[in-house]
Amino acid sequence: MPATIRDIAKKLNISVSTVSYALNNGPRPVPDHVKKKVFDVAKELDYRPNRIARSLITRRSRTIGFVLEKPEHNIFLGPYVQLIVNGVINACEDHRHDLLLFAQHGAVSQEEFVNQLLDGRADGLVFTCGESLLPIIEEVHQRGIPFVVVGAGAPPYSHSFQADNDLGIEQAIDHLADLGHTKIGFVRGNATHGDAIHRLSAFRRTMSERGLAVHSDWVWEGNFTVESGESALASYLSLPEKPTAIIAANDEMAIGVLRKARAEGIEIPQRLSVVGFDDSPHTQGLYPGLTTIHQPVSEIGSAAAHGLFQLIDERPTDQPSFFPTRLVVRASTAAPTKEPNNHEIK
Amino acid sequence: MPATIRDIAKKLNISVSTVSYALNNGPRPVPDHVKKKVFDVAKELDYRPNRIARSLITRRSRTIGFVLEKPEHNIFLGPYVQLIVNGVINACEDHRHDLLLFAQHGAVSQEEFVNQLLDGRADGLVFTCGESLLPIIEEVHQRGIPFVVVGAGAPPYSHSFQADNDLGIEQAIDHLADLGHTKIGFVRGNATHGDAIHRLSAFRRTMSERGLAVHSDWVWEGNFTVESGESALASYLSLPEKPTAIIAANDEMAIGVLRKARAEGIEIPQRLSVVGFDDSPHTQGLYPGLTTIHQPVSEIGSAAAHGLFQLIDERPTDQPSFFPTRLVVRASTAAPTKEPNNHEIK
């Protein structure tokens, strides 16, 4: 049986309150010689404070929760989630908190899941933004516990932290237009994902603002995976009239496009230019390099967590919440020099 | 003020025990009509069970902890950690637990950190293996709370889950030897990391078993990052006699070797063969492909977590704890065809 403050108090013939104040260094003063004895006995008994008991009273766990977007196995494999969590963890370290990953979104009912989010283990929550989370965010909001949302498409009442998707898509289109492209395709992300939705509508809007046509044949479904990028390129191949450039809503899908293009013998960037979105670290190691839109994902995660800590402490939030993107030109884009339609389909 | 079971009991004029048994569906039977009333009032009051209070009594939080190996910012960016966490999260979902990431290893004293690990928020702990964790594992072990260790170099009393590093290094060496290489270099990982230490000694041993010489000039320090692979290749360049092949203790460093080799105009694999270790997913997307040793990192994480759940439940552990590796041949290895020493150093 682990030792408690009662054991320490008994051993020293003093009250538990004195022990408590001694161990916590306040708020009530305790004479140094008493304090010393308390610490000595604590060490002797291998006393460890029980934070559960403390939390029950203080209503603080010094832990924040992270809610994964989708109830999918292997959700953790995406570079985006990894970067966000990395940023959140960094902020937690700075702020002396720990991070609880809720793992049961896919395994229990929504009611039970919300109960878990609100069961006292976390002082506040970081949501990633996906449609499946919206009703959950709503319930959490009703409850009044502090939360923040990472990504586009958060409810208006929430504190959200996101990249400037509009700017990013403009940068991608303008880069391609500057190179002389007029026929530009788009691989979209999950229809349930806030950023994906945002980037698609930014694509449509910016294209028409620039006087460029958007063919519905040139917009492909995707789900942020390499595989969905590959199948986008597969259907590109069967088009009678092909775009000379493709923007993918994230790097993974851009990699899929590149990979499939390579397999099909389509020269990149001579015959087809490809732009990604994210500039995630492992894309940076790709050869030949991928032209992409950089967004500071880890910093967004950090800012979100710091914002959450401010909400928890009922301080005003002074964190930046809207992050500019940046075009990173590498080897996957160039002026269109070869006619894409001349390509032989096997 | 959130509602408690007392509020429900008061409203229905029944005892809190009945409410508790009703909400938990037992162990004491509660008549269905009472149960229904309890659930109705619970919903009406927006009652949410407080797991902190429950945990204080049951001494179970249905949460396990994950202890990161090193007190480094951006620790989460490594693909290895990501894969382990992914496997652990998957197991958590299966077992209806959540995962607490301890974030303060670098921010607080060791004593305070151990106190956090033992403060009741986690029912058991998953450690990754690094030297800095050994004294911490020792203290946790003394305390008697369930824990498992992922990776090589765990204390003998612990349940550890790891890849067969010896086999992996043998596979790498034998593959290169079969191609005709006799001069093989090695980029080692952090000197404080269990797997890194293990792979290096496996390299030395297997080389000598195969009658191949190990030059100390051909073993480079590394720290599992791309950059350290690059600097290994930089010092390779200045060697009077160069190996024809390099094994890196993980994929990141192998990527660094490849990248630097490309920058220096060294033809891969004609002039230099490179073998990695891990076969992490984003390596799989590399072009040209990296020959590497596959280890099932995510499965190891899953098995470790499942093992931990069995320890927590005091059941016998039946999880596999030693995982075979597998050679994956891609484009970075071939028979040595060009003399490496002929290469011009700029």
Add this chain to the structure above:
DNA sequence: CTGAAAGCGCTTACAG
């Protein structure tokens, strides 16, 4: 200055 006591929100032996 310090101790005795109430209480955080639950679970669960103990009575009736």
Add this chain to the structure above:
DNA sequence: CTGAAAGCGCTTACAG
């Protein structure tokens, strides 16, 4: 069958 009560390990008003 169900209620009253003890208690988990702490914090913190309340007395003295």
